[in-house]
Amino acid sequence: MRFPNPSLSEYALNTAVVVLTLAVLQYTGLLSDEPAGLDPAFLAVVAVLFPVFSYLIALVGANVWSTAE
Numbered sequence: 141m142r143f144p145n146p147s148l149s150e151y152a153l154n155t156a157v158v159v160l161t162l163a164v165l166q167y168t169g170l171l172s173d174e175p176a177g178l179d180p181a182f183l184a185v186v187a188v189l190f191p192v193f194s195y196l197i198a199l200v201g202a203n204v205w206s207t208a209e
Contacts, residue, residue, distance in 0.1 A: 144198040151191045159187050 162171070163183055169176035 142202045144195070144202045146195060146198060151194060154194065155187055155190050158190050159183055162186060 163178060165171045166178050166182075167176055
């Protein structure tokens with residue numbers, strides 16, 4: 141099994157971009173029909189789960205592509 145060698149700063153930057161984008165969409169009310177506002181619990185969950193799932197996708201990709209060679 142091969143493990144990807146991720147750059148922690150890259151994961152942090154990507155996570156910040158995703159969370160800030162979702163925060164702007166929530167604040168403007170474009171994500172739902174409810175009044176504009178922020179849901180800090182949702183943003184915290186996204187901030188935790190996004191890097192976890194990104195790493196899992198990279199892990200699967202590293203192992204699928206390594207066995208194809």
